[in-house]
Amino acid sequence: DGNSAPAISAASMVVVSNRLPFILKRNEQTGQLERKASAGGLVTAVAPVVIKGKGIWVGWPGIHLDDPNEPIPESDPKDRTPTAGLLSKQVVPVHCDRHVFDQYYNGCCNGTFWPLFHSMPDRAEFSADNWRAYVKVNQEFARKTMEALEKVKEENPSATPTIWIHDYQLMICANWVRQAAEEAGIRCKMGFFLHIPFPPWDIFRLFPWSDEILQGMLGCDMVGFHIEDYCLNFVDCCQRRLGCRVDRKNLLVEHGGRSVRVRPLPIGIPFERFVQLAESANRVMLTNQQIVLGVDRLDYTKGLVHRLKAFERLLQKYPQHIEKVTMLQIAVPSRTDVREYQELKEEMDQLVGRINGCFTTPNWSPIRYIYGCVSQDELAAFYRDAAVALVTPLRDGMNLVAKEFVACQINTPPGVLIVSPFAGAGEMMHEALVCNPYEIDDAAEVIHRALTMPEDERTLRMNYLRRREKVHDVNYWMRSFLKAMGTLITEDGEETLP
Numbered sequence: 001d002g003n004s005a006p007a008i009s010a011a012s013m014v015v016v017s018n019r020l021p022f023i024l025k026r027n028e029q030t031g032q033l034e035r036k037a038s039a040g041g042l043v044t045a046v047a048p049v050v051i052k053g054k055g056i057w058v059g060w061p062g063i064h065l066d067d068p069n070e071p072i073p074e075s076d077p078k079d080r081t082p083t084a085g086l087l088s089k090q091v092v093p094v095h096c097d098r099h100v101f102d103q104y105y106n107g108c109c110n111g112t113f114w115p116l117f118h119s120m121p122d123r124a125e126f127s128a129d130n131w132r133a134y135v136k137v138n139q140e141f142a143r144k145t146m147e148a149l150e151k152v153k154e155e156n157p158s159a160t161p162t163i164w165i166h167d168y169q170l171m172i173c174a175n176w177v178r179q180a181a182e183e184a185g186i187r188c189k190m191g192f193f194l195h196i197p198f199p200p201w202d203i204f205r206l207f208p209w210s211d212e213i214l215q216g217m218l219g220c221d222m223v224g225f226h227i228e229d230y231c232l233n234f235v236d237c238c239q240r241r242l243g244c245r246v247d248r249k250n251l252l253v254e255h256g257g258r259s260v261r262v263r264p265l266p267i268g269i270p271f272e273r274f275v276q277l278a279e280s281a282n283r284v285m286l287t288n289q290q291i292v293l294g295v296d297r298l299d300y301t302k303g304l305v306h307r308l309k310a311f312e313r314l315l316q317k318y319p320q321h322i323e324k325v326t327m328l329q330i331a332v333p334s335r336t337d338v339r340e341y342q343e344l345k346e347e348m349d350q351l352v353g354r355i356n357g358c359f360t361t362p363n364w365s366p367i368r369y370i371y372g373c374v375s376q377d378e379l380a381a382f383y384r385d386a387a388v389a390l391v392t393p394l395r396d397g398m399n400l401v402a403k404e405f406v407a408c409q410i411n412t413p414p415g416v417l418i419v420s421p422f423a424g425a426g427e428m429m430h431e432a433l434v435c436n437p438y439e440i441d442d443a444a445e446v447i448h449r450a451l452t453m454p455e456d457e458r459t460l461r462m463n464y465l466r467r468r469e470k471v472h473d474v475n476y477w478m479r480s481f482l483k484a485m486g487t488l489i490t491e492d493g494e495e496t497l498p
């Protein structure tokens with residue numbers, strides 16, 4: 001079914017992420033808590049390993065409960081998602097005071113780290129209160145991780161558990177866990193993976209407590225990033241801010257008498273799952289139109305305003321596309337409590353209105369704008385039937401949309417991918433057309449080129465893109481992480497790094 005577990009496992013893995021792999025919702029009729037699955041690639045790859053290796057997932061359940069001891073429900077027997085087999089005893093929820101959590105999530109994570117790490121310091125706010133909340137919540141995650149570690153150790157006393165901490169929400173968790181594990185006499189390995197860019201030293205040092213962040217990440221044995229540039233930025237910061245001895249060639253940082261590995265581990269997608277979705281999804285009902293597609297969370301890093309302006313410029317410069325081409329932009333509501341996101345929503349509404357008002361004819365409107373989530377089936381159909389995908393963030397750690405589009409390109413002739421050089425995905429998807437989103441004129445030219453590209457060139461480019469993503473899928477990424485940790489267990493036994 002495309003969700004099958006990879007032929008790899010890791011005994012007693014403890015995964016720690018801001019969100020659990022499902023959220024909890026209260027059924028309004030019965031008052032019972034229920035699980036709502038998440039569809040992300042990370043969950044698809046990691047959940048089977050946690051389930052199979054009798055591990056535990058630690059994270060926020062997406063709801064503030066009056067009674068934090070209210071039990072986590074088992075999955076619905078009809079659930080076919082990757083987390084269906086995750087027993088409630090394999091889930092450790094983290095609960096925090098509502099106000100502190102708000103200062104941590106909306107304040108420090110999304111009001112400070114998100115813009116700063118995406119090299120947009122002008123949008124970042126620096127607040128000591130929010131930082132204190134971040135410290136407190138990371139401490140609570142560390143406490144719960146320790147609980148999970150003790151549980152997996154009880155279940156499997158001979159295993160050396162691997163703790164895998166995810167993303168910018170939890171950068172300073174590791175040292176508390178390390179210390180507590182040492183005191184309890186539990187040996188474990190710890191890895192960290194950052195899903196967003198790691199900025200250059202000159203940007204990173206703007207954060208008043210940046211040393212604490214580095215020390216926190218260095219609490220792990222291995223620190224992973226999407227691409228080598230982010231690794232080098234991190235190594236550079238460790239040297240310049242903390243004075244660590246570093247080895248740039250082998251990507252090692254010496255800290256506290258330990259040698260920490262730094263590794264580029266570019267994430268992939270569940271490729272076969274998207275192929276299958278594309279094969280079975282209904283046709284998109286925009287007849288006789290070439291679709292220029294955008295799919296993003298509504299986030300200022302995604303370059304949506306620039307993208308709409310580039311499309312407007314295309315219609316001004318090349319009026320032959322009028323009534324022939326439709327831009328379909330799907331924008332998922334995201335972080336709606338943060339002011340920057342509310343302002344972007346307003347700006348998008350106005351811009352879509354202005355462009356549509358300017359170009360609409362009795363038979364056609366240039367932009368269809370969906371502000372909401374779409375199902376996986378619909379998403380696959382949009383990807384499959386689009387002539388062009390515009391993946392043009394101003395900055396993006398990786399960008400999975402580019403990869404999902406490529407996987408769904410099963411039609412002949414295929415569509416064209418346009419990608420920004422400022423996304424991690426742009427580093428590896430060499431056969432895509434590249435467009436600097438800041439250059440509106442050039443972006444319009446690139447869209448025109450994509451819309452008029454000969455079939456054989458489209459096919460050639462797409463074949464190469466698909467081949468790479470098929471091999472480097474999300475299971476490959478999972479395997480690379482375990483290998484980098486020295487804890488990959490294949491069906492033939494254990495593999496470790498030389």
Ligand code: ADP
Pocket residue numbers: 040041295296297330331332372373374375379398399400401402404
């Ligand atoms: P980010 O992690 O910043 O949100 P990515 O492009 O890496 O950006 O990942 C976005 C994920 O969200 C993709 O897996 C994509 O399929 C999903 N997604 C984006 N927009 C929508 C939407 N409108 N409806 C459903 N899923 C979406």
Ligand code: F6P
Pocket residue numbers: 019167195196334335
């Ligand atoms: O990829 C970065 C990331 O922040 C993930 O950690 C997160 O799951 C996703 O984007 C969506 O963001 P949020 O959890 O804030 O809704």
